[in-house]
Amino acid sequence: MKILVCISNVPDTTTKIKFKEDNKVFDTTGVQWIINPWDELALTRALELKEGSGGKIEKVSVALVGDKSSEPTIRKALAIGADDAFRVDTDPGDSFYVATQLKEIAKDYDIVLCGIESSDYTSSAVGGMLSEMLEWPSVSSVSRLNIEGDDVSIRREIDGGQEIVSSQMPFVGIVQKGIALEPRIPAMRGIMMARKKPLNVLEPIEAETLTEYENFEMPPPKAAVKLVDEENVKELVELLKNEAKAI
């Protein structure tokens, strides 16, 4: 059995977002790049499953669509413990384009995991699109994943609760927080080994994009906070009622 984790290369979550060229392009100056947090948790869980499988899960791979500048992020995934990696050497375009590229790699796997969204363009679409292109079942908002023999048991978050879902293989799991407690941090040995692990660079296949970004905007600046004295909480509540009309 083989697991593929789709990862994306995103700005560190503390990045101050800026745009350039007339707000048409994301300004990457000074940005630290990381594995998308949900993808990193998915990878961590995939590795835990492999280690606990007694050899049944023979391989965990990662795949990313992006140019050469994303390689440090892939190397980090290898250092964390992925066995090998694929990089489709192209600009990610849009979700449809990315899913089309990933499909070529994913079709050889039994389980494909994707993060529920990427913290940059936040479309929450690649995992779902990929499953449809593969004509595989998908389970989304997965917060726990167990595999025993051929049985897949998934905990899925729903509004106000959770469901336990089983799925046939192959399937796409779209994962969120909870799937693993903490992302794994690469150890020195892992970093050394990562250099020797295969990182396959693939040419993109011909595909189209269905959307494109015209430009970006920052939210309008907020007016300064109105401070109320700590001895006079009632004034705050009255403001909330009469001025803000919020209660």
Add this chain to the structure above:
Amino acid sequence: MSVLVYTENWDGKFKKLSFELVSYAKAIADQLNTEAVAVSIGNVEEDELKKLGNYGAKKIFNVQDEKLKNLANQPYAKIIAQVAEKEDANVLVFANNFTGKAVAPRVSVKLKAGLAGGVIELPSSLDPFMVKRKVFTNKAFANIKIKSEKKVLTLFQNSFEIKETENAASIENFTPEFSDADFRTEVKEVNKVTGKILLTDAEIVVSGGRGMKSPEKWEPLEELAEVLGGATACSRPVSDEGWRPHEEHVGQTGKIIAPNLYIALGISGAIQHLGGVSSSKIIVAVNTDKDAPIFEAADYGIVGDVHKILPQFIEAVKEVKAEG
């Protein structure tokens, strides 16, 4: 041509979100000079279905089948795409919630329709089709162009005004085509919290951070939420510490919420936290540190100790409520 909206139900009922979605679909239909059509999957009574008409749905497709009781991404997407084809839908509207995110991308592939997730406004232009959506976990907006003939949108919650209209909807039972092979997932168990306001539905959310000091000190916060008729939430460190259940975690990697009123108690307001709550209409912050970043995002604030302020806060709300 038509605009198709998928209206999810919760135990056979619709809620505010459903009416927001229909209102949004109706407004796009008006722009396009066409009609809004809704599709409902699962067991919903006719009276409940009719409610969608009050917000502008001209026709409601009712899909009922014992097999479709629980969400299954693959057959749900198949059915919605079948209705879209039957009604020649140009634009499809979903919620940007768990279900919408699960189903919309699959439908988008079936129809080869470009998808814009988390849209917050009506399209600013129809040709080319341009719409504004949230990006960078709500820290910025993007104007996105959908180039395909068909479009799939997921609407960010609480971003469109609910509008009632004089309109009677017709209900049509729709028998989809699907086979057993479409059901490759199965729901074994459902665990739902009942009798509690859902965080994502709440108009008012009272949230606690590390400044609450310890899990035993949560009672006044819960009381404040109760007197306000709101839900409780927490920051990431609090859920990581296990002080509160992780379902309560709001922020970039937790739940993204957009209530009318968000009250942050003892939360410093790290950028990841703000990503999850910045869409709230009014933000109130209470924190001992006057330089805490939460005050930059807040509309109202008190610099002080939450535990000194909370009892007064609860009393003041009770008084103001009693005054009517």
